[in-house]
Amino acid sequence: MEYYTVIIKMIWLMLPAYLSNPAATLIVALTGAGRPIDNGKYIGKERIFGEGKTYKGLFFGIFFGIIVAIIQNLINNEFLNHIMPQFTFIPVITLPTGALLGDLVASFFKRRFGLKRGQPLPLIDQLDFVFGAWTLTYILSSGWFRENFTFLIIIIALILTPVFHLIFNIVGYKIGVKKEPW
Numbered sequence: 001m002e003y004y005t006v007i008i009k010m011i012w013l014m015l016p017a018y019l020s021n022p023a024a025t026l027i028v029a030l031t032g033a034g035r036p037i038d039n040g041k042y043i044g045k046e047r048i049f050g051e052g053k054t055y056k057g058l059f060f061g062i063f064f065g066i067i068v069a070i071i072q073n074l075i076n077n078e079f080l081n082h083i084m085p086q087f088t089f090i091p092v093i094t095l096p097t098g099a100l101l102g103d104l105v106a107s108f109f110k111r112r113f114g115l116k117r118g119q120p121l122p123l124i125d126q127l128d129f130v131f132g133a134w135t136l137t138y139i140l141s142s143g144w145f146r147e148n149f150t151f152l153i154i155i156i157a158l159i160l161t162p163v164f165h166l167i168f169n170i171v172g173y174k175i176g177v178k179k180e181p182w
Contacts, residue, residue, distance in 0.1 A: 001128070003156075005147075006152055006153060006156055007156055007160065009084065009153060010153045010157050010160070011154050012072065012084045012085065013042075013085060013148055013149065013153065014130070014133070014157060014161070015068055015069075015072060015134075016066070016068045016069040016072070016087070016091075016092070016095040016096045016099075016133075017065065017095045017096060017098070017099035017129055017130065017133035018099075018161075018164065018168075019064060019065060019096075020061040020062060020064055020065030020068075020095075020096035020099045020100055021061060021067050021099055021100060021103055021128075021129050022168055022172065023060060023064035023065070024057035024058065024060055024061030024064075024100060025060075025172060025177055025178060026055065026172075026177050027056060027057060027060040027178035028052075028054060028056060028057045029176070029178075030177075031056070032054075033051065033054050033055070033056070033057075034054040034055060034056035035054060035055050035056070036049070036050075036053060036054055036055075037049050037050055037053045037054060037055055037058060037104070038050070038053065040141055041132045043111070043112070046111040046112065046114065047111055047135055048072020048108065048111065048155055048176040049104060049107045049108055049111065050110075050111055050116075050117045051105055051117060052117050052118075053103075053104055053107055053108070057100075058100055058104070061096060061099075061100045062096045062097050062100055065095060065097075066096055068092060068096070069087040069091070069092040069095065070087075070092060071085050072084070072087060073092075079092075080132065085147075085148045088141065088144050090137070090140050090141040090144065091137050091141050091144055091145070094133070094136040094137040094139075094140050094141060095133045095137055096133070097136060098129075098132040098133035098134070098135060098136030098137055099129035099130070099132050099133040100129070100132070101128070101132045101136065102128045102129045102131050102132015102135070103128050103129045103131060103132065104132075105128065105132065106121070106124050106125065109124075110124075118179055118180045120180075120182045123162065124168070125160065125165070125182065126161060126162035126165040127161060127162065130157060130158070130161050134149065134154075135149075136153070152167075156165065162170035166182065169182055
């Protein structure tokens with residue numbers, strides 16, 4: 001298999017996870033933050049998750065990722081003659097949900113390390129959502145995960161995701177939906 005086809009397949013598989021987090025950020029930037037998931041509660045001197053993690057962002061991000069996967073299935077069925085992997089019911093939900101939960105877990109640990117909202121934690125910031133999406137999908141649909149996320153696809157995702165993450169964040173910063181470009 002050519003590397004470019006593996007890269008395209010990896011992007012296809014990761015798109016619901018890749019787009020759920022920016023969708024959450026965008027909806028909050030456009031409509032206001034809403035209620036924080038941690039309800040303003042603290043562990044010690046730090047918030048549990050921080051002001052940036054809201055129910056509105058969480059639910060909209062998951063919803064958007066689910067819609068992305070459904071649209072991908074429609075495109076695959078109608079225009080691509082099933083050349084790309086089909087998302088079954090569980091991965092449609094677990095990829096975006098796991099991505100946002102992975103980001104939430106990373107925020108929890110960043111607060112425990114004393115990092116404020118927006119402060120970088122290299123590699124964790126770029127890969128937390130990937131591991132969240134993969135973990136939840138593997139737990140609830142391990143056969144589908146093993147069939148689609150080959151060793152090569154996983155390695156390419158781990159290499160390219162930080163690059164994609166940086167590009168998305170720079171664009172988000174330039175258009176004003178992110179406060180920092182990382």
